[in-house]
Amino acid sequence: MRTIQSRPTPRSVLRLLLTLCVVHASSASTAAVEPSKPKPDQKALASLGNYPVRYVVDYPAADRFSPPIATAFHDAVNTEFVHKGKRERAHPNGGYAVAMMERNGVSLLHTGADLGWFRVGAPVFAIADGVVRRSAPGLKQINAEFNLKMQVPAGPVDYGNLIIIEHRTAEDDYFLTLYGHLGDDRLVRAGDVVTAGQVIGTIGREAGNVNGRYKPHCHFAVHEGRWIEPGHRLMTLSVNGAESVVRLEEPGEKESRVSITPTVPNIRLVNESGQAIEFRRDGESYLMPSSPLWTMAGLSGARLAGYLPSVDGFRDPIRFLRDAGADTSPAPTLQCTTIHPLSLPQVVDQPAPELSVSEWLQPSENPPELTGLRGKVVCLVFFQTNCAGSVSHGLPALRELADKYASDDRVQVIGVHTPTRDFRRSAPTQARKLVQSARLTCPVAHLGDARQPDDVARFGVRATPWVVLVDARGTIDFSNWIIRPAGIVDRIDLLLRNAAEEQ
The missing domain is CATH 2.70.70.10 (Glucose Permease (Domain IIA))
Known part of the structure; x- marks a missing residue:
């Protein structure tokens, strides 16, 4: 086994996160060396990106436009x-x-x-x-x-x-x-x-x-x-004195397909923080985790x-x-209300916690519990009564999703009222009036006690309106800003197909 230094990729701030050691292993197994102790400044820089586990490739198409600033x-x-x-x-x-x-x-x-x-x-x-x-x-x-x-x-x-x-x-x-x-x-x-x-x-x-x-x-x-375009040169590896070029073939959500020319056995790269990137042979190409693509931009x-x-x-x-019509028929402005900073940890692929519900705005009897919904896809829509974006986008999206899946026993849609500012206007009484005026028929929870900030943080909620999808295994699959219901429906459909294949 020999440790070989990789040649650095083109200079970029984010590419400093990929100062890697290459370990040559047999095609039947993959090995790694003990990573060196990270330097303090590199460790701090590594925490700067807080990149998601998945490289997002599936998102709604751009078909309406807004100016970047009002003027x-x-x-x-x-x-x-x-x-x-x-x-x-x-x-x-x-x-x-x-x-x-x-x-x-x-x-x-x-x-x-x-x-x-x-x-x-x-x-x-x-x-x-x-x-x-x-x-x-x-x-x-x-x-x-x-x-x-x-x-x-x-x-x-x-x-x-x-x-x-x-x-x-x-x-x-x-x-x-x-x-x-x-x-x-x-x-x-x-x-x-x-x-x-x-x-x-x-x-x-x-x-x-x-x-x-x-x-x-x-x-x-x-x-x-x-x-990052297919064909982009990701890095150059030096293996046994010979250089091999790694190029992207097609990005994927969890794994991406790459080519390595000339070909090499299975390889694991280990950076100074101990994070590993493994290249695994799959036919004529290789599969690698997609998360490093965040730091390997072509632009x-x-x-x-x-x-x-x-x-x-x-x-x-x-x-x-x-x-694109941004001057004559601009998309409506979505004014979100921030709850937590960007430093909130990523929660995707983590088990979904239980909600600490103060009371249920509806129904008052036999409300659902997340632990009792295993086997179903759960869609949580977080909103606030005093958030303009919740009123203009969040609640209409919640109503559309609730109506669509009302008769589908594979999906449970739940509204989550999350008061963080102006508690007088966000009291349960005011929230219940808003729920009634929005004509919501799905269960709606009210988080109003001291545990509420920690509760929404465990779901990765940084602002309202916000949507969280939990798959049939009880794992958080999506935690993000509210997008148009069509985009959420596409993701729910994918989770339903995955659940059917796993049965």
Whole structure:
């Protein structure tokens, strides 16, 4: 058995999480070495991503659109504005494809549109349904917080807080949207499924490293393709002095198919934190866990920069939004109410705990218990009476799901009232009135005692409205922002098919 160092992948903040050792093993078995003691800064950086166990590939198609900020179309045509009595100028169309700087004699073009100048704290919206692929602070901020010494280009070329969302159209075409220079209050993290018009963050302030040290605004860009494309080179392994290239063939939720050329026996990679990635032969290709794909983005490094020699692959963001109808018939805004921070642990694939119910708003007799629902798929919809998103999106979705599965004994839909603010308005009496006005027929629980914060945390609930799906084995399968009922129905149907196959 021989330990071989892998050649580092291209420089990227997130790829520091994959400083790996390669262990050569026989094709019949896989072995690993004792990992070295992690360095404190690497351990802190590893906790930064908090990536999900699964690589989300199934999410609703983007078929309705919202502007990234409320004033996007006004800002795109307004080239002059006044800030603190001083007249400021802005580029037409947000400055897309305009040559704004020069490096080493090369003219660099602006890859997106700058919108929302000086509107610190203004909400930033996801323009369409999709999945968050990246949500992280900027390089300078990470360097400062974790005492790292990553090379950062001189000058204001850092995005600061950044969110990238992958979208899929009904025709299975993919595109990415990028939201840069945000505030520290990012509301979503990698793996979150979001809906059009959902608030994902706010425009950040210039102070410190929050927004990359730019004057406050949102850099919005649209790029063609997926976060990581089939055929993308994931890494290069050095085995017995020979190099083998690992390329993605097709991403999957739990396992992804890759090619390794030239072929090698089964391999396990172990990083300094003791986390392992195993490559297992399956026919002509290999299977590997999908979770590392979060840190192996194809759209990384220089391609993420706001200024490039070419805008190839990028789209004119304002024209893109107009063509999609975001200016004439925008998707309704989804105003969620935050309960817990992004640091809340991932709960998917963990056993579902029991709810600490204070009382049942309906029915008052023979209410369900999760432990008694094994064998069924359980859909929990968390909401608050004083949450605008719960009223506009959560309760209508709950009613639609409850009506759809009312006569299906394989599925149990339950509403969960989760008061965390303004307890007077969130009292059981007020919640019961809201339930009645929403014409809900499913069981609705009220969590109102001291155990409530811990209770929702165990289900991974970070905001309302929120949906949790528990599979027939009693394991949490999905814990995420409320999405359109059609997307939840698709996931429930998948869980029902899985349960039928396991019988």
